[in-house]
Amino acid sequence: MDDAAHRALKKYFGYDEFRRGQDQIITRLLDGDDTIGIMPTGGGKSLCYQIPALLFPGVTLVISPLISLMKDQVDALGNAGIQATFINSSLSFTEGKERLTAAARGKYKLVYIAPERLEVPDFVRALERMKVSLVAIDEAHCISQWGHDFRPSYRSIPAMITRFSQKPVVVALTATATPNVTADICQLLGIAQDHVIATGFARDNLNFQVIRGQSADVFLFDYLKKNQDQPGIVYAATRKEVDRLSARLAEKGLAVGRYHAGLSEQERAMSQERFLYDDLTVLVATNAFGMGINKSNVRFVIHYNMPRNIEAYYQEAGRAGRDGEKSDCILLFSPQDIRLQKFFIDQSEMDDALKHAEYHKLEQMIGYCHTETCLQGYILRYFGDKDPDNCGHCGNCLDTREQSDVTIEAQKVLSCVKRLRERYGKMMVAKVLAGASDQKVKTFHLNRLSTYGIMQEQTQKQISEFIDFLTAEQYLVQQGGAYPVLALSDRSLAVLKGEAKVYKKGSVRAERLAVDDALFETLKQVRKALAQKEYVPPYIIFSDQSLREMSARLPSTDHEFLMIKGVGQQKLEKYGQAFMKAIAEYQEAQQEPV
Structure with a gap:
């Protein structure tokens, strides 16, 4: 590895060593x-092109899919003392032209652009006037129609690269x-398979958990109440669910926002900004939110509904x-989620081959929700990691419930x-079992069945929740459209014959995340x-990891402050005094007699 790369890493980003994979990619x-480069979220993909950008003579062109990510990255680079800009639809024609001209003159080391810009011939001709040394393609899976977020505009990238008089180096x-x-x-990019560097998909700091067969609302509200001081995202599958959940959470006094495509652009931007700036603790959103969001201190992501596939789930x-x-x-699984995702696939404009592939991915997602093996191991096998070990910290690995x-x-x-001939839904089955004197039960003579009232010691709600458990554990299946009926699965036949037993574990209880110390909060x-x-999100100043290290190591000199991860020369000069003063005042207060 080039010594200049290590010097740039320390000077601008405040780190002594590269992470696994970064050094290999940068060296190449x-x-x-x-x-x-295939690296997990949070693995430091951005540094893989930002360090070479500082060392190459010309401009690095970064193709990125979302406007919010570009602004975030440019703000962070500026904060570290690196000249960078973005060109996208948020700018006026004049502003965009001025930035292109400045980039051609060599003012910037990095220029971020949206892939859609490559479909505009005049824009591509303007790029040709720049001395582009490196083209970085972020979210490169978007170029493949087999990826979970295919974007046709990404297909313009190979043609754009060939138009430069001197071919730039390419990293995807x-x-x-x-x-x-x-x-x-x-x-598609003409890169040989042996030029792929994959560091593995494991994220050892993430604790995966699937909750099934119990009330999603009860668990969610309990979890958020216990962790209301921690920032997090709650994903729901529909706009209606986002609206309902955000309203309920607001009623409970949580600092909550919402985000989905049915809201005005102004409300979406406001929710996103308030969440990034730590003014909102929880953001309830559809999958319209999040791609390219660089907020580093998100402490939890809860999926209220099951996503369509493992790729989408792991990215979110x-x-x-x-x-x-x-x-x-945490994924809160409900059997109804399967029907919803199948509906989304059926209603899509994909051809039959792609629909078949999506159904196959959905089956693997359902498998994740039901596996009793290590959850991280299940995900890693899906992405082709060979024989991963049990992680030892996911919900399944730690499950000691009786x-x-x-x-x-x-x-x-x-x-x-x-006995109902698999013709009725959950509510009617619960009424019959509870022995309800319901008019419909009497009209259809269901009160004459031998199973009428055989669970009358329980409420309809309790029976309904037990039916949810049996459905989640695949003893029952839901069939039909808007008003699904319950049917027996192959698994249930052995139970009815007395050849297999059914066991139910106790409910999963919501846990509090780690409690932070008083200095960290200060x-x-x-x-x-x-x-x-400075009108930037707090994590651009320093990450939570940097603050925790400060509260543990208590730096009091410039040299000690520079030893903190994430502190480069520029950040020492800008922020060192403010943080060291706060640490000194905290220490003095601790020493004063009570």
């Missing part, structure tokens, strides 16, 4: 080799690419803990569904005040 790029980076998608990226869940700190990734035998209750429910307030003054 500095040697002029086109490279594909992604966090979520299956072996098929990786092969597709290689073929991976927005937690980008700073390397322990964070939770099991109770609920075979008799299960036989009662399954028998009722059978430093967070210093960071927030500086961020408000």
